[in-house]
Amino acid sequence: VDDMGQDLERVLLDREQIDARLAEMAAQIDADYAGRDLLLVGVLKGAVMVMADLSRHLHSAVEMDWMAVSSYGAGTSSSGVVRILKDLDTDLTGRHVLIVEDIIDSGLTLSWLLSNLRTRGAASVEIAALLRKPEAAKVDVSVRYVGFDIPSEFVVGYGLDYAEKYRNLPFVGTLAPHVYAD
Ligand code: PRP
Numbered sequence: 001v002d003d004m005g006q007d008l009e010r011v012l013l014d015r016e017q018i019d020a021r022l023a024e025m026a027a028q029i030d031a032d033y034a035g036r037d038l039l040l041v042g043v044l045k046g047a048v049m050v051m052a053d054l055s056r057h058l059h060s061a062v063e064m065d066w067m068a069v070s071s072y073g074a075g076t077s078s079s080g081v082v083r084i085l086k087d088l089d090t091d092l093t094g095r096h097v098l099i100v101e102d103i104i105d106s107g108l109t110l111s112w113l114l115s116n117l118r119t120r121g122a123a124s125v126e127i128a129a130l131l132r133k134p135e136a137a138k139v140d141v142s143v144r145y146v147g148f149d150i151p152s153e154f155v156v157g158y159g160l161d162y163a164e165k166y167r168n169l170p171f172v173g174t175l176a177p178h179v180y181a182d
């Protein structure tokens with residue numbers, strides 16, 4: 001297979017920066033949920049890396065579940081109309097839920113997900129996202145834990161894809177223009 005390195009323009013966040021920030025976020029989460037049972041809900045597929053690494057910095061024994069959602073809209077940006085491809089296995093009644101996401105771009109996915117999960121009788125529903133773009137400010141989604149506010153550029157790696165590729169890069173970076181042109 002080809003070396004992904006040839007497709008990259010620059011590294012935005014390296015693995016040390018990501019890991020250090022996830023450790024800080026985990027310490028905050030541990031403190032905020034002390035004495036409570038926590039359910040982490042990862043949003044497939046992008047949140048896989050964040051879920052794996054954030055959860056391993058936590059000191060309490062949390063539960064994990066997963067959802068897969070898809071935006072109905074065509075193209076690369078989401079429309080805000082969301083369809084559940086895989087629902088949770090867990091009953092949320094009385095649970096403290098923390099949604100784990102890789103990125104908030106338009107904010108439409110999380111806005112929909114937050115209101116959906118809040119209809120299920122959870123004791124609380126909050127959000128942890130590694131990355132947030134400026135567009136997210138236009139949507140009223142309050143995100144309790146944010147790793148990094150990043151510029152409005154297309155980023156890949158650490159779970160984030162371009163046409164399903166580059167999720168396995170261990171850092172977050174931008175793609176070289178020739179990748180889009182191919
Ligand atoms: C990406 C990303 C977030 C969402 C953010 O997922 O992982 O879940 O888009 O976009 P928004 O804030 O504009 O709604 P995507 O739908 O590409 O699925 P994936 O996680 O499987 O890549």
Ligand code: MN
Nearest residue numbers: 043044045046
């Ligand atoms: Mn996603």
Ligand code: MG
Nearest residue numbers: 046160161162
């Ligand atoms: Mg994607």
